[in-house]
Amino acid sequence: METSVNQYYKISMVSSNENPNQPALFLHGESPVWDAETQTLYFVDVHAQNIHKLNYITGKISTKHIGYGQVNVVSLISGSKRLLVSVRAALYLMDWEVAGDASLRLLASLDEGEPDNMINDGKADVEGRFWVGTKGPQIGDEVTPDHGTLYSVQQDTRAHVRAALRPVSVSNGIAFALNNSLVYYIDSSTQKIEAFDFDSQKGEISGRRTIIDVTSYGYDNAIPDGMTIDSKGHLWVALMFGGAVLHIDPDKREVVYGYKLPVSRTTSVCWGGPDMDELFVTTGRDSATAIAEPLAGALFTIRSTGSRGVPTPAFRFDNADSY
Structure with missing residues (x-):
């Protein structure tokens, strides 16, 4: 790996509300999403069944508890104050201001007939479809292989979600190329970052191929997890069990740093x-x-990488506020 770049980057942690000198710690943080309009970071704590929002200006973290299952995904909805969230294997619209589980409006149930499956990760594409994947039954860190599916969900066909890829084991990171001609995808159990050709108008994927196999870089026991893209079209991937974030050039199919x-x-x-x-x-x-x-469970920030992100699409649901 190249080590001559980014040597002056800075890593810090978001502080606890109660003790500003200590980091805020969570059981299993996931699904961070940035709301540029409100300068807010949303994320979830899967096992605590909490959705959090970090006010960037004040540094304060607010919490909303969901009482009946894992919460793995939170996402923005275009033009709406509501959020899209997953609980167990279902998608809901959520109103932050409404107390308790009454804030949830069921949108779609996935993997029916597989009661122990869970939604695991998801992202919206440029057309406002939500691409969301599941994983099979899990005990500890072990997931039953080949029980999950990658779906796409859109507002006019939400009652009939569309299976885009199956089987998968742990459907994870998704990122769309800047020109929307490719989708990058992670099924964690493969230990690979893969690419598909993407028809954004039809919402179809094809031509699966490998971009990076993390075992080629010495991460034999790590699995790629969440992923995002930067303004150069490079990928940034969290390595579960690897204690690292990889900066990847997908065109060269190599790890930059x-x-x-x-x-x-x-x-x-x-x-x-x-x-x-x-x-x-x-x-x-x-x-x-x-x-x-x-420091496990902290929310970290990495600054001075020389890279920056791009605005990410939100889920399109035109009557979200009245649904």
Whole structure:
């Protein structure tokens, strides 16, 4: 890997509300998404069943608890104050201002007939479709292989979600090329970042091929997790169990740089901040490594990478506020 670039980058952590001198810690942070209009970062804590929002200006974190299952995904909805969230294997519209689970409006159920499956990750495309994938039954860190599916959901066919790819084991990071001709995709169990040709008008993918196999870079025990794209079309990928974020040039099919973090469970990434040049990194923790990794579960920011993000599309649902 190239090591002559980005040597002056800075890593910091978001502070706890209660103790500004200590980092805020979460069980399993995931799905960070930046709202440029409100200068807010949304993310979830999967196992605590919480959705969080970080006010960038004040540094304060607000929390909304969902009482009946894993919350793996949060996403923006175009022109709406509501959010799109996943609970277990269903998608809901959520109103932050309404108390409790009454804030949820069921949009679509996935993987019916597979009651132990979970939605795991999702992103909207340029047309406002939401691409969302599932994973099979999980015990600890082990997931039953080949039980998941990658779907696309759009407002006019939400009752009939469209299966785009199956089987998958742990459907994870999704990113769309800047010209919308490709979709980059991660099924974590493959340990690969892959690409498909993408017809954005029809919402169809084809021509699957490998961009990077992380085992080729010495990450034999790591799996690629969440992913985002920057203004140069480069990919940034969190390595679960690898304690790193990889900066990847997909055209050259090579890793540009690896950013090491002081925790092993690096889960997802997104660009944010006023200039879109801060990379937010969610992480998780577990009891086995709690003593060795006191910062596990923190929300990190990586600055001065020389890269910046681009505005990401939001889910299109025209009557979201009245649904």
